[in-house]
Amino acid sequence: MTTVKRVSQRGLVAAAIMLALILVFYSLADAETRTVGIQCGDDIDARINADPRGTASRFVLGADCTFVASATIVPSNGDEVACAVAPTFVQRGPAFDPTTRCTVAGAASVENVFRPIGQGGTTATVRFEGIKITGGNYTGSTGSGAAIA
Known part of the structure; x- marks a missing residue:
């Protein structure tokens, strides 16, 4: 059960990092106009x-x-x-x-x-x-x- 929890937590952390990167790049592209x-x-x-x-x-x-x-x-x-x-x-x-x-x-x-x-x-x-x-x-x-x- 703890292995499943760790994998789930890693997935959530990876998703949070991806979301932050998408928002940063979207904001930078928007700011350049x-x-x-x-x-x-x-x-x-x-x-x-x-x-x-x-x-x-x-x-x-x-x-x-x-x-x-x-x-x-x-x-x-x-x-x-x-x-x-x-x-x-x-x-x-x-x-x-x-x-x-x-x-x-x-x-x-x-x-x-x-x-x-x-x-x-x-x-x-x-x-x-x-x-x-x-x-x-x-x-x-x-x-x-x-x-x-």
Whole structure:
């Protein structure tokens, strides 16, 4: 019986240590995200492209303006691009259409408005929240002419 008790206690101690490690790493990952405000008139592609690649950032766009990207915007893995004001939704039949207050448009020369890229060129997961993305110049090349590539 004491052997069973010791094994059970060791299992509980191991579970407690694992839980503590999970919470620490979850907190560290959460703490690394930083918020970057981008106001109307700011150069959105310069601000996002200059952001450190190793740190996930939340870019909050000023509302009621259109940001024109003069170059492809390259957010990193874990980044978020969000409008400062949440969208509203209008019901149309069984669906809801968003009305956004932030727009990101590509200049005529920009093939892709956003092209998320992770560390070392890997695939990146980026979250877009409450923004309208327009543009992307199709040049005849595969992958060109898209708002998000």
